[in-house]
């Protein structure tokens with residue numbers, strides 16, 4: 001079966017990475033390419049590395065192991081807090097992880113000693129987005145305890161924004177991070193290697209010229225993979241938004257009413273969709289569903305198509321404006337947003353087809 005599949009334009013990803021790395025570099029910020037949205041796909045990571053990221057970051061150890069197995073030697077960073085039950089694997093697989101719990105730091109320290117290494121740690125502070133991180137006034141006591149752990153090196157301070165609560169990084173929050181980093185440096189009596197302030201939501205702040213100089217590290221996923229900053233989801237200058245395209249096949253094409261016939265209750269997902277009366281329309285059924293994608297986050301490339309809804313295995317479109325243009329058995333293609341791409345990458349039913357646009361022109 002050919003469909004559904006995701007085409008992945010590796011040259012566009014490389015180009016986006018080069019743009020973001022160049023932009024951040026001009027402001028003294030080094031970029032870790034975040035591959036979690038691409039489920040740690042090795043060719044995607046390689047495209048990011050060709051584009052100049054110096055480090056690959058992912059939230060899952062499985063992805064990091066896959067990247068290593070594919071022969072990628074770049075430094076790797078674990079983004080999601082390590083589980084206490086998995087400290088041995090973490091130490092064995094990555095050199096650096098983001099942390100906020102003393103018990104876990106202790107576990108990492110033990111594990112690192114056993115492996116005869118030291119594990120590098122970036123401590124995370126919560127600057128208001130309310131996901132991971134110690135509350136700022138708990139940083140000092142945590143470090144006080146962590147300093148006694150022989151197997152870890154505290155190499156940085158980080159914060160994550162705009163992920164759970166949608167709190168945006170501002171000059172004020174970044175200055176707060178800087179002042180916490182200053183405090184941490186005097187507590188440790190050494191300079192920190194990384195002040196890892198931002199993800200794709202921080203690009204506008206950098207562009208505004210208000211990013212404090214001390215912030216020297218960014219963990220960037222969406223802006224490289226989908227070409228968007230994430231405060232307003234605006235396309236970022238000189239990046240592509242269509243490196244990933246979803247393709248599916250038309251299974252049924254019929255003229256039917258737009259409003260259902262008969263008494264209505266819930267749909268398959270316990271919801272009660274509101275059906276807009278558009279009269280009689282041409283309905284296209286396509287072989288991609290909620291098991292493969294979040295239908296709310298896809299946009300048909302053909303402007304004559306409109307998504308009406310989806311069940312686990314079907315996507316239903318109003319194809320009236322494209323009548324005569326599409327046929328059963330033909331391919332339809334879609335742009336994806338973050339949520340839709342995340343699900344499509346994760347679905348084992350969606351095949352992944354990385355390719356090079358410029359393959360024929362690329363010199364060896």
Ligand SMILES: *Cc1c(COP(=O)(O)O)cnc(C)c1O
Pocket residue numbers: 034036059079080098160198199200201219220221222223230
């Ligand atoms: C996912 C993630 C990122 C990357 O976020 P983007 O918005 O995709 O750039 C950065 N840091 C952490 C801790 C993350 O979990």
